[in-house]
Amino acid sequence: MSDLEHTVDRQASGLDAFLAEVAEMLGQASLLTGAACAPYEIDVAHCRGKAAAVVFPRDTHSVSVLMRLAVRHRIRLVAQGNRSGLVGGAVTDNSGKQVIVSLTRMRQVREIDPLNRTVIVEAGALLSQLNRTLESHSLYFPIDIGSDPAIGGLIGANAGGSRLLKHGDVRHNLLGIEVVLADDDGTVVQLLAPLRKNNTGLDLKQLFVGTGGAFGIITAATLELKRIDQSTQSVFVALPDHGTALEVLQAFEHQFGDLLCAFEVISDAALAITLRNFPTLRHPFGQSSASCYALIEIASSMPGLHSLFAQRTEQVLEELYESGRVHDAVLGNSSSFWPLRDNLPLAIAKEGIPLSFDVAFSRSRLVAFRDQAAQWLQREHPLLQLYDFGHFADGGCHLIVLVPHAHIAQYGIAKVVAVRSGIYKLVSENGGCFSAEHGVGPVNAAYYSKYTAPEVQKISRAMQYLMDPQAVLGRYRYT
Ligand SMILES: Cc1cc2nc3c(=O)[nH]c(=O)nc-3n(C[C@H](O)[C@H](O)[C@H](O)COP(=O)(O)OP(=O)(O)OC[C@H]3O[C@@H](n4cnc5c(N)ncnc54)[C@H](O)[C@@H]3O)c2cc1C
Structure with a gap:
């Protein structure tokens, strides 16, 4: 679109009138346009758009004024928090007609x-x-x-x-x-x-x-x-395979009941890539020693339970070790192990283009899915690498398929779509959902249409029409 066409288009859409009224009613200082919008146009997952403006309301009344103007001029508003969402929902599209509403001045x-x-x-x-x-x-x-x-x-x-x-x-x-x-x-x-x-x-x-x-x-x-928790115990456990992780989970639930607060499973490959890219982090066992690991945490806000936690943890680990379900274990506090888990996605992204899947299953289907996905990738896409980790106890699996730097040229859009479709097909066949925690946004919208029940889509559409008849809100329309 030429500059002239763009100007005519902006006027026709009421964008200029909208921005002028926003400046008048909320103050010029609550508005950014042009190149100044750049930091707000990209999120942590590198989803990028072109915004007409970023508006920074100071209070609820300002948001209400903004909404009134948006409805009157039919301008699409995209609410933005800290841009750490992973489905592209907090950045605008590329039209240059949508407006970001940043809540950063409302932090009281x-x-x-x-x-x-x-x-x-x-x-x-x-x-x-x-x-x-x-x-x-x-x-x-x-x-x-x-x-x-x-x-x-x-x-x-x-x-x-x-x-x-x-x-x-x-x-x-x-x-x-x-x-x-x-x-x-x-x-x-x-x-x-x-x-x-x-x-x-x-x-x-x-x-x-x-x-x-x-x-x-x-x-x-x-x-x-x-x-705030007063008594905690963390333990990092080396396991023979993902299936055994479920048995270990059950053993800890049996021993600690609802005091068990985290059970994260990390594959050996995922741990190795993290250590390779964050050399200051240390392998809890010195070197690779298992097919996967579990980071387990027990916590209570009741003080004075630490030695009881340590004693019972050792007891349950001893039984698991005796029966060959645990290869090794180290006890520590939460700061000793969580950096390994938290830096994982960043580490993987350093070695290529990550295709992330945030999927969830009933616990009993989790391992079958993970194994099928690994076999399918090896067969159909041998150049790609699989890293998996996640909130295992919730049936959650963060699967990252990495297109290594060396093979990016071979993985154009068609092949990437083929990988995504293949993985989501396996998710569906195992009774899982295509978005466990991250929601629906431009990144995974196509799979909403494919995998969400038609009656749910119909009701969602009707609700959205009821709440937002002029289509002035958000990145996603339940169309
Ligand atoms: C390293 C890392 C680890 C993560 N781990 C997890 C995890 O373990 N579990 C998990 O669930 N997520 C995780 N996330 C994803 C992310 O942090 C969450 O989705 C988070 O809730 C997004 O918050 P945000 O403020 O950054 O929102 P944004 O990314 O700014 O926005 C997210 C969505 O909310 C909407 N929104 C924002 N503010 C408002 C508002 N005021 N009113 C209406 N809608 C609004 C946006 O339009 C967008 O659709 C992780 C992300 C990273 C980068």
């Missing part, structure tokens, strides 16, 4: 209630910032992930993380929400009451959880908090 912690163990916090606050603020109350928000998301982004993605086994995902820890709707008035819906029980009708807040900003822009949330 509005109210902490230590007695009720709740906090009301604005959507742009970062998880790390919130947890630092809560520390003096011995409280924290128990979603534990390797990135540093904003609260709005956590809700938009319904993040899970490494301690989902014990604490559940965001949905399970969310008590309330404040959200701005895409209607003529930019209606603000306040559902922030810090209630654990409320059966007075439709639980409307759930509509905004895990739906990537498609139904409204979240401005604040009420979160249920947990007491």
Whole structure:
């Protein structure tokens, strides 16, 4: 499109009028255009778009004004947290007509209630910032992930993380929400009451959880908090194979019940590539010693349990070792092992182009899927490398298929699509889902259409039309 055509197009779309009104009503300082938008146009997964502008509302009223203007001028708004989402949902498309709404100026912690163990916090606050603020109350928000998301982004993605086994995902820890709707008035819906029980009708807040900003822009949330763990025990275990990992999981669940808070499995190949690319990290056993490993954590907010945890861990490990289900194990604290797990995706990306799959199964199908995927890749795509790790206890598997630097030229778009389709077919055949934690966005939209039940698609479409009839919200339309 030529510059002239672009200008005519912008005027026709009402974009210039929209931006002028935003500047007038929210102040020029709340608006970026042109090259200044660049840092906000790309996310952590390198999804990139071209935005017409980035707007930084300071409060809920500003978001409401913005929404009113967007509806009037039919401008698409894309809510943005800390851009750590992995499905491209927080960046615009390439049209140069969509506008990013960055919540970075809305980071206030509005109210902490230590007695009720709740906090009301604005959507742009970062998880790390919130947890630092809560520390003096011995409280924290128990979603534990390797990135540093904003609260709005956590809700938009319904993040899970490494301690989902014990604490559940965001949905399970969310008590309330404040959200701005895409209607003529930019209606603000306040559902922030810090209630654990409320059966007075439709639980409307759930509509905004895990739906990537498609139904409204979240401005604040009420979160249920947990007491900071006082007794913890971590252990890194070498295992003969992935199947045995499930037996070890059962043994730990049997011994520790709901005190078991994390059970991550990492393949030997995934651990090796991490150590190769992060030379300051150390192999817990000195060298490769197994087909896969489990990082296990037991935790309680009750003080004084550490020696009991250590004693019972040794006891269960001894039994597992005797029966050949564990090759080796080292006990440590959480900071000794988690860097190995958290740096894994970054390490893999250093050696080529990673094709990531965030999939989930019933525990009983997890290993079958993993083995079938490995065999299929070896047969159909021998140049590619497979790295798998994930929240095993939740049935979660992060599978990364790496196109090594040396073979990138051979892997054009058609072959990449063939790899994705082949893996997702196996996911479906094993009763799994194509997006376990990361949601639906431009990166995996094609598989939503293919693998989501038609009746669910129909209802989602109708809901989206009801909530956003002018199509002014989010990257994804449930079309
Ligand atoms: C190293 C690494 C490790 C990760 N580990 C995990 C993990 O273990 N588990 C997991 O679940 N995820 C994980 N993630 C993914 C990511 O961190 C989460 O999806 C997170 O919730 C995204 O938060 P964000 O603030 O960066 O959101 P963004 O990426 O900015 O946005 C995510 C989505 O939410 C929408 N959104 C943002 N703010 C709002 C708002 N105010 N109102 C409405 N919609 C909004 C966006 O439009 C977008 O669709 C990981 C990412 C990285 C880089």
